[in-house]
Amino acid sequence: MGEWLITMLILMIPCVNLVMMFVWAFSSKEKKSKSNYFKASLIFAAVILVLYIIIIAIFGAAFASAISGAAYY
Numbered sequence: 001m002g003e004w005l006i007t008m009l010i011l012m013i014p015c016v017n018l019v020m021m022f023v024w025a026f027s028s029k030e031k032k033s034k035s036n037y038f039k040a041s042l043i044f045a046a047v048i049l050v051l052y053i054i055i056i057a058i059f060g061a062a063f064a065s066a067i068s069g070a071a072y073y
Helices: 002-010 016-026 032-070
Strands: none
Touching: 002 016, 016 032
């Protein structure tokens, strides 16, 4: 339990958390459970990032369309 507590405390540090997630995910020295946890976390973060970009693009296109159409009134 102490190892996971330290792990979660390290993940609270900005910028260090992203680097350490990659280190723990792809290091051969880490426990298999820890490595799998961070691989899954990185996959989940990538999926969320892609969905976020798609949603921003959709709303950005809708907003641009609404703004350009309002110029004629």
